[in-house]
Structures are given as C-alpha cells and as structure tokens.
Amino acid sequence: MEPVPTPCPAHLVPDVAGAGGFNAAYHQAKAQHAVFVAIESQRPWWTVKADTLTAGPEHTVDDAVNAAREAVMRLVAAGEVRSDAYTAPFFSVLHGADGEHRGRELAASLYGDLEPLTHAAPTGL
Numbered sequence: 001m002e003p004v005p006t007p008c009p010a011h012l013v014p015d016v017a018g019a020g021g022f023n024a025a026y027h028q029a030k031a032q033h034a035v036f037v038a039i040e041s042q043r044p045w046w047t048v049k050a051d052t053l054t055a056g057p058e059h060t061v062d063d064a065v066n067a068a069r070e071a072v073m074r075l076v077a078a079g080e081v082r083s084d085a086y087t088a089p090f091f092s093v094l095h096g097a098d099g100e101h102r103g104r105e106l107a108a109s110l111y112g113d114l115e116p117l118t119h120a121a122p123t124g125l
Contacts, residue, residue: 009108010101010104010105010107010108011104012108013037013038013039013103013104013107013108014037014038014039015038015039015040015041015100016038016039016040016049017040017041021040022038022040022049025038026051026054029051029054029055030054033054033055033056033058034054034055035050035051035052035054035055036049036050036051036052036054037049037050037051037107037108037110038050038107039097039100039103039104039107041100042095045082045095045096045097045098046096046097046098046099046100046102046103047093047094047095047096047097047103048081048092048093048094048097048103048106048107048110049091049092049093049107050091050092050107050110051090051091051092052089052090052091053090053091068087068092068110069087071109072085072087072092072094075094075106080096080097080098080102081094081095081096081097081106082094082095082096092110094106
C-alpha cells in the first residue's frame with residue numbers, strides 16, 4: 001500500500017476490511033511515519049478511522065482538532081454518524097457512515113483538509 005497524499009483524495013482512502021487489513025495498514029502507516037486513515041465496512045454501515053500517532057512525535061496537532069470535533073458533533077446530531085463517534089487530539093473513529101463513498105469523504109476530510117468536513121457537517125443544530 002502506497003502512502004496517501006496530503007490532502008488525501010477520497011478515492012485513495014484505503015478500505016481495511018478483511019482479515020488483518022486494519023493491522024497491516026496501521027503498521028504500514030507507522031513504518032512510513034504517516035498519518036493513518038482508513039475506512040472499514042461494518043455492514044450495512046462504514047466506519048472511518050484516523051490516527052496521527054503513527055506519524056511520530058514530529059507530527060504536530062493544531063487547533064484544527066477543535067474544528068474536527070465540532071464538525072463530528074454536528075454529524076452525530078444530524079444522524080450522519082452514530083453517537084459513539086469519537087474525536088480526540090490524536091485519533092478519530094466515526095461509526096455509521098452511510099455508504100462507502102460517504103465514509104471515504106469523511107476520512108479524507110480528517111486527513112489533512114478539514115474544510116470538506118466542516119462543510120459536510122450540517123450547521124445550526
């Protein structure tokens with residue numbers, strides 16, 4: 001698996017479903033000192049996963065984390081992802097994305113370009 005560029009186009013977000021897919025992709029991101037981002041089918045929904053710890057200590061987490069957290073809360077309130085979605089300074093897990101395409105959009109937004117995520121999340125909720 002090649003490292004994904006930053007920002008990451010949605011179609012390049014890897015699908016880690018299947019035996020060992022998540023572990024292999026996570027370890028590869030760690031070996032490449034890259035941020036881990038992936039989607040995983042959990043029929044009929046999709047889960048989005050992102051983790052900056054794989055990038056190593058030189059990777060900085062900035063104020064964009066607050067923007068991501070707010071956008072995720074709006075996605076939960078709108079019912080676009082399940083209420084157990086979690087965004088922390090170093091990782092995010094969003095369960096219940098409606099379809100592979102939507103999962104890829106959300107994953108790409110968590111990886112280097114929060115603008116699509118903030119626009120995708122409904123406001124005024």
